[in-house]
Amino acid sequence: MKKSRIFYIIFHFIFLIFYCLYADSWPEPPDYDFYAHPLLEVSNADDIFMLGKVLNTVEKQGQKETLNIKLLNGKIVKAEKYESEVPILTKKGTPVLLTQNKSEKTVIVDYDRSSYLSILAVLFILAVLIVGGIKKLTGLTAIGAGIIFVIFIFLPLILRGWSPLFLAAISVILITVSVITGINGLNKKSISAIVGTILSSIFVMILGLIFYPLANINGFSLEPVQMLNYFSKNYTSFPFEKFSELLISILLIGATGIIIDVAVCVASIMEELISKNSRIARKQLLMLGLKAGREIAATVSNTLILAYFGSELIFILAATLSIKSYAQLFNNEWFFIVVFQMLAGSIGFFIAVPLTALTASFLMVKK
Amino acid sequence: MKKSILFLFIELLLCQYIFADIFCKAKVLKIGGTEIKGNAKIENVSLKIISGKHKNKIVETKNYLWDEKNYNTYIKPGDTIVIRINETIDGKIDRVSIKGYRRDKILFLFLLVFLIVVFLTCGKKWLVVIASITVTISSFMFLLLPMLKNGHPPIIACGSVAMLIALAMLLLILGFSKKFIASVLSLSIGMLFSVLLSIIFINLTKISGIFMEGSRMLLTATRSITGWTISDFRGIIIGSVIIAALGVTIDIIVDIVVGMSALHNAKKDIARKELMASGLKIGRDVLSGMLGSLFLVFTASSIIMMTVYTVLKTPALRVINWEFFAVVLLEAFIGSLTFVIVIPITVLVSSLIFTKK
Numbered sequence: 001m002k003k004s005r006i007f008y009i010i011f012h013f014i015f016l017i018f019y020c021l022y023a024d025s026w027p028e029p030p031d032y033d034f035y036a037h038p039l040l041e042v043s044n045a046d047d048i049f050m051l052g053k054v055l056n057t058v059e060k061q062g063q064k065e066t067l068n069i070k071l072l073n074g075k076i077v078k079a080e081k082y083e084s085e086v087p088i089l090t091k092k093g094t095p096v097l098l099t100q101n102k103s104e105k106t107v108i109v110d111y112d113r114s115s116y117l118s119i120l121a122v123l124f125i126l127a128v129l130i131v132g133g134i135k136k137l138t139g140l141t142a143i144g145a146g147i148i149f150v151i152f153i154f155l156p157l158i159l160r161g162w163s164p165l166f167l168a169a170i171s172v173i174l175i176t177v178s179v180i181t182g183i184n185g186l187n188k189k190s191i192s193a194i195v196g197t198i199l200s201s202i203f204v205m206i207l208g209l210i211f212y213p214l215a216n217i218n219g220f221s222l223e224p225v226q227m228l229n230y231f232s233k234n235y236t237s238f239p240f241e242k243f244s245e246l247l248i249s250i251l252l253i254g255a256t257g258i259i260i261d262v263a264v265c266v267a268s269i270m271e272e273l274i275s276k277n278s279r280i281a282r283k284q285l286l287m288l289g290l291k292a293g294r295e296i297a298a299t300v301s302n303t304l305i306l307a308y309f310g311s312e313l314i315f316i317l318a319a320t321l322s323i324k325s326y327a328q329l330f331n332n333e334w335f336f337i338v339v340f341q342m343l344a345g346s347i348g349f350f351i352a353v354p355l356t357a358l359t360a361s362f363l364m365v366k367k
Numbered sequence: 368m369k370k371s372i373l374f375l376f377i378e379l380l381l382c383q384y385i386f387a388d389i390f391c392k393a394k395v396l397k398i399g400g401t402e403i404k405g406n407a408k409i410e411n412v413s414l415k416i417i418s419g420k421h422k423n424k425i426v427e428t429k430n431y432l433w434d435e436k437n438y439n440t441y442i443k444p445g446d447t448i449v450i451r452i453n454e455t456i457d458g459k460i461d462r463v464s465i466k467g468y469r470r471d472k473i474l475f476l477f478l479l480v481f482l483i484v485v486f487l488t489c490g491k492k493w494l495v496v497i498a499s500i501t502v503t504i505s506s507f508m509f510l511l512l513p514m515l516k517n518g519h520p521p522i523i524a525c526g527s528v529a530m531l532i533a534l535a536m537l538l539l540i541l542g543f544s545k546k547f548i549a550s551v552l553s554l555s556i557g558m559l560f561s562v563l564l565s566i567i568f569i570n571l572t573k574i575s576g577i578f579m580e581g582s583r584m585l586l587t588a589t590r591s592i593t594g595w596t597i598s599d600f601r602g603i604i605i606g607s608v609i610i611a612a613l614g615v616t617i618d619i620i621v622d623i624v625v626g627m628s629a630l631h632n633a634k635k636d637i638a639r640k641e642l643m644a645s646g647l648k649i650g651r652d653v654l655s656g657m658l659g660s661l662f663l664v665f666t667a668s669s670i671i672m673m674t675v676y677t678v679l680k681t682p683a684l685r686v687i688n689w690e691f692f693a694v695v696l697l698e699a700f701i702g703s704l705t706f707v708i709v710i711p712i713t714v715l716v717s718s719l720i721f722t723k724k
Contacts, residue, residue: 040675049684089573097688113572113693114684120568120700127707131647132654143659147666155670155677175663183655207480215473220437223580224671229437231678240678243437246671254667257660264656290490298492299540299621302503302532303614307664309507310611311698313525314603315581320512327418328390330471331449339474343481346500350488 040227047099051112052077054094065090067108069098079106142182143257146175150253158246161238165205168249172201172256179260184268188363193267196356197259201252204348208248211340218243221333222315247337255345258304262349263356266293270360286361293353304345312338389452391419392469393426395442408432412442414450414463421452421460428463440467495539502535521599522562525606529558529613540621546628549717550620556716557616557709558609564701565605572697576600578690580672604694611664612702615657619706622653623713631721639722643714650710658703665699 052069055076059066063083067090070076079098081088088108090096095112128136150171158164176197184190211217219225225243232240240246270289274280280288309316316338323329399411410430416422428450432439442448447469453462486493506528514524533554541547577586577600585600626649631637669692676686686692 040679047682049682051684097684099685109685110688110690111573112688113574113690114687116568116571117687117693117696117700120697120704124700124704124707127704128654128658131707131710132651136651136655136658139655140658143662146659147662150666150670151673155674159674159677175659179659207477211473211477214476215470216468218437219671222671224675227675228671228678229435231675235678235680240674246674250667250670253670254664257657257663261656261660265653268652294489294492297489298495298499300614300618301496302499302536303618303660304664305500305503306532306614307611307661307702308668310607310609310613310702311665311668311695312580313607313610314576314579314585314600317512317515317603318581318585321516321585325390327392327449327471330474331390331392331467331469333467333470336470336474340477343477347481347484350484350496353488 047101049109050098050100051114052079052096052098054090054092054096056092057090069096069106069108071098077106079108081108136183138182139179142178143175145178146171149174158242159232159236159238159240164242164245164249168252169201169205172252173198175253175256176201176260180264183264189267189271189360192270192356192360192363193260193263195359196263196266196352197256199355199359200259200263200348200352201256203351204255204344205248205252207344207347208251208340211344212244212248215333215336217247217333217336217340219247219333219337222337251341251344254308254341255304255348258300258345259349259352262293262296262300263352265296266353266356267360269293270357270364274364280365282361282365285365286357289357289360290354293357297350297353300349301346304349305342308338308342308345389419389421389454390449390466391421391452392417392447393450395444395446395448396425397444398430398442406434410442412465414448416450416452417447419452424460426460426463428465430465440465499536499539502539503532506532506535515603521602521606525603525609526558526562529606529609530555533613533617536617537621541624545720546624546717549720550617550624550713552720553620553624553709553713553716554616556712557620557705558613560708560712561608561612561701561705562605564704565608565697568697568701569601569604572693574601574604574690574694574697576604576694579604579694580691604698608698608701611661611698612705615661615702616706616709619650619653619657619709620713623650623710624717627714627717627721637722639718642722643718646714646718647710650714654707654710657706661702661706662699665695665702669695 050071052071055068055070057065057067058078065081067079067081068076069079077098079096081090088096088111090108095115096108097110097112098106099109100106125137125140128140154164154167154171157167176194180190180193180197184193220229220243225246228240229243232238266289269292270285273285273288315334319332319334320329323332329335393414393416396413396415399413401408401410403409408431410432411427412430413425413427416424416426430440430442432441440448442465449466449469451464451466452460453464455461482497485496489496510531511524511528514528515521534551537547537550537554541550576582582600623646627642627646630642630645672691673686676689681689687696
């Protein structure tokens with residue numbers, strides 16, 4: 001009796017949450033409880049996080065379990081574990097993440113995933129080293145530096161009221177220049193690839209600036225945007241407001257990688273054409289470069305679509321579950337954002353072919 | 368016991384009743400008086416429905432304008448908006464609510480722009496490009512998503528759809544030839560590798576998959592629609608690794624296979640070792656430009672969540688071990704690893720297929 005009633009209450013609750021998520025204009029204020037959201041955990045500023053390994057269980061009392069944990073520096077501490085919806089299974093040797101607050105109470109909050117992730121990262125770097133040789137690592141470090149720039153400079157600055165679009169443009173330029181010069185050094189080939197990439201990114205940006213306001217896109221059908229809005233209002237002195245610009249900058253950063261790929265390919269083909277026939281006329285070179293570039297663009301045409309679809313599969317599946325009609329699908333905000341991300345990025349590398357070919361033909365041939 | 372089951376049943380029925388809404392477009396005729404209630408401004412709107420089965424009916428509704436302006440739909444007479452109609456059981460309009468702005472027109476305008484750009488930049492190749500994009504998107508919409516909704520195991524659904532897309536793309540690009548066979552073989556080996564690697568690392572990092580964007584929605588929905596369990600969420604992460612890496616992997620395979628086949632055609636009696644060496648060189652050249660593309664896509668798709676963590680000042684150690692972030696890193700690394708590993712595999716497979724000795 002009791003169990004089924006609890007089940008009923010839980011079901012009712014879940015049902016209500018689900019309903020609220022789907023209501024855009026619903027006669028309830030739109031600030032439902034984000035604190036219990038699975039994407040978040042609100043922690044105190046003075047909490048200290050540390051990693052450790054489980055040694056053994058000391059005692060078990062109802063929902064609380066006390067364990068001995070060996071920290072990374074060799075110290076052994078007692079930590080508590082509470083039962084949760086998704087239980088943390090602790091065996092001897094399980095790496096866990098601990099948090100210690102002011103009262104010196106240590107609690108297990110999660111598994112330690114960073115150690116295994118770093119193994120994966122090392123595997124990846126090793127594979128690049130073995131397959132590509134040490135030279136390819138320069139391009140990789142440039143990408144890593146770009147991502148670090150985005151996370152540690154881009155994000156804090158947009159929260160201080162800087163324009164996301166301006167910062168995204170800067171990060172695109174930085175990533176492009178460092179990656180391309182990292183791969184090829186600074187020469188005419190690199191310069192034409194850089195110019196091609198930046199011009200096509202500007203084109204993508206202009207597309208975003210035209211279409212997002214036209215379709216009234218501010219991203220509020222996406223849960224993370226709602227959370228960003230809610231928490232930046234309550235936690236910072238500068239409430240974040242430029243949501244549409246943020247979405248355009250995401251579009252730009254996501255497309256950069258593939259645009260660079262295409263631009264570098266086109267530029268190196270042009271260089272090869274010149275090395276084979278140094279007296280080639282500009283027009284002829286441009287035509288040959290365009291022809292080869294089209295082959296490349298046709299091969300990569302699906303890459304961005306597949307990459308975005310893969311990275312957002314869970315979200316897309318969840319969001320389409322309740323879609324019943326095309327009128328609903330095509331007018332949805334998230335659908336517009338997803339399609340625009342995929343196709344506007346693709347436009348970016350399609351347009352990179354002629355732009356790079358044009359720049360290269362002007363740079364490499366005198367007449 | 369019986370009572371609560373009965374309640375549950377009623378709730379389920381209600382659920383179906385509420386989800387059986389109709390979405391259609393409507394034109395704003397006039398906006399009547401406004402009243403202020405709490406933190407909302409309520410506009411009385413009269414609408415004329417212009418699509419769907421209730422076409423040409425005139426309905427009255429309320430538009431709630433919250434003090435949180437981003438959630439609102441601002442309308443003026445003459446605008447077309449999307450509304451949601453709740454029907455009574457006998458098919459009459461029960462309640463009408465405003466769902467949001469109309470976006471389909473702009474979406475199709477953008478698709479037109481996309482087509483024009485493809486047509487201008489790709490020249491004769493435009494048909495191939497449009498065909499492969501159409502195949503990809505339609506197999507997602509009409510094959511993968513329905514398969515997952517009907518409760519098929521995610522790894523099998525994602526794997527088979529990915530393979531289907533790959534076959535279609537490779538056929539479009541290469542035609543049916545030795546090159547096609549070589550690339551399909553190398554792709555299958557590469558995909559198998561990425562599935563194995565994802566299974567190993569998902570088990571090691573103990574990812575449940577229910578702490579992702581949208582997975583709460585999915586979990587609540589799947590409880591009533593299909594009988595999914597947590598292991599299926601893990602499967603869906605593996606599936607997303609396969610799909611995300613597919614595009615880059617196909618690119619690199621096609622580049623290598625085409626280059627090696629051209630070499631073999633130019634010099635029929637080329638030794639296998641020589642062919643392998645030049646294949647590896649082609650692969651290395653292509654690799655450098657591509658290394659970053661997946662990482663940047665995954666960075667882009669997690670930027671908003673990263674901003675939220677920055678707002679909350681969550682410590683870095685917590686964020687790295689956080690499941691959402693771990694999944695993003697896992698997918699980016701395994702995807703990139705797949706297309707690096709696929710280079711030697713492709714070189715080996717195609718040298719075995721192209722040369723006899």
